[in-house]
Amino acid sequence: MLNIGLGVYRTWPEDEHGQSSAGWRPGLSDEEVYEAAKGRWKLGVRADRERYAVFSAMDIVVLAVEIDHISGPDPDGRRTIHGAILKPGHPVYDRYVGSKSQVGKSQNPVQYFDSPFDHTDCACGCGEEVPSGRDFLAGHDQRAIHDRVKLVGGVLQFMDWFDATWPGAEPQT
Known part of the structure; x- marks a missing residue:
């Protein structure tokens, strides 16, 4: 499973990629977190094989997404995750959201972990x-x-x- 670590929430005027925010802060809706977290990541080919992505902030999973596709890469090598936000009742949401992140702290915000939900x-x-x-x-x-x-x-x-x-x-x- 793909895990993206989020930093402190920040905003800016919309850029050429249609993005105007990044990161996480308490009080954001799932949709706001998704818009701030879905794009502009350096993702390798392994990401294309993942079914789900979770987004973590301060060592807690704050959002889970079922990946539809990952676009890009853009000329700078960055890619955007496109998918459906998971809600309570979905097994991935129920297992991970609100729980401690499955990965340790790292300089790289993009990490992977083995999850039974990713088996095919x-x-x-x-x-x-x-x-x-x-x-x-x-x-x-x-x-x-x-x-x-x-x-x-x-x-x-x-x-x-x-x-x-x-x-x-x-x-x-």
Whole structure:
């Protein structure tokens, strides 16, 4: 799960990215926190695999969002989180909002932690769960590949098929 640490709330005239505030202070509505917290972060490719983001201030989670998509990066490498604000009754909200942050203090406001809410099904089709950031359980990627090779007939037949169909493939001699 993605955790964004928020600093002290501040405002400014709306900038070219449509943002006019950042940070957190007591008394802000969830919508105000979201508008101040959603954008202009240096997020790597791992963020694209996360389902949820929580925003923390003073070591307490103050907002949870189900990520729809993450835009950008802008020329400066910063990105914006787009999603739905979670409310009481949603399991992620109920587990994290109002609780101590799951990550320790850091100079970097962007951190990740393993959460049972981020687990997804293994891409091989076995039905088992894998943690966020992974597609397969250990060894299951090889199982998926070999299952597909068998569908074509075997390794040699797969290589022939691949070389004949993949753009730019050069047959091996």
